[in-house]
Amino acid sequence: MRELNIGPASEFDDPGRKIIAFDGVEVGVFKLGDAFTAYFNHCPHMGGPACQGKIIAKVDEAIAPDRTSKGMIFSKTQTNMVCPWHGYEFDIRTGVHPGNARMRLRPVKVHLSTDGDVIVTLPDARERPAA
Numbered sequence: 001m002r003e004l005n006i007g008p009a010s011e012f013d014d015p016g017r018k019i020i021a022f023d024g025v026e027v028g029v030f031k032l033g034d035a036f037t038a039y040f041n042h043c044p045h046m047g048g049p050a051c052q053g054k055i056i057a058k059v060d061e062a063i064a065p066d067r068t069s070k071g072m073i074f075s076k077t078q079t080n081m082v083c084p085w086h087g088y089e090f091d092i093r094t095g096v097h098p099g100n101a102r103m104r105l106r107p108v109k110v111h112l113s114t115d116g117d118v119i120v121t122l123p124d125a126r127e128r129p130a131a
């Protein structure tokens with residue numbers, strides 16, 4: 001394992017992200033509210049740079065009690081990143097695709113230091129996804 005200090009948490013927008021490249025891998029580090037999450041920038045679909053895509057609210061369909069559609073609405077509780085290659089979406093808080101829980105980004109440990117810096121912990125090379 002190797003810890004990297006990527007700078008002050010205050011430099012992140014909300015929602016926001018930084019992509020870091022280190023030792024042959026890229027990691028997307030995200031801030032959403034008070035939480036930080038990080039994932040290898042490697043889409044489980046075909047290996048695209050999922051962490052570099054748009055950050056948008058999840059789109060839900062509003063269903064009336066009579067089961068008719070009331071149109072599409074933006075979620076107030078879930079924010080996704082959209083892989084730029086084919087549009088698969090992943091929940092920023094979990095890395096999971098909203099329609100297929102087995103489709104998920106590989107997480108990377110991230111925490112804040114006592115002085116407010118964002119610290120990413122990269123696993124050993126053999127535990128990283130293939131490039």
Ligand code: FES
Pocket residue numbers: 043044045046047048049050083084085086087088
């Ligand atoms: S590679 Fe990410 S959606 Fe296909």
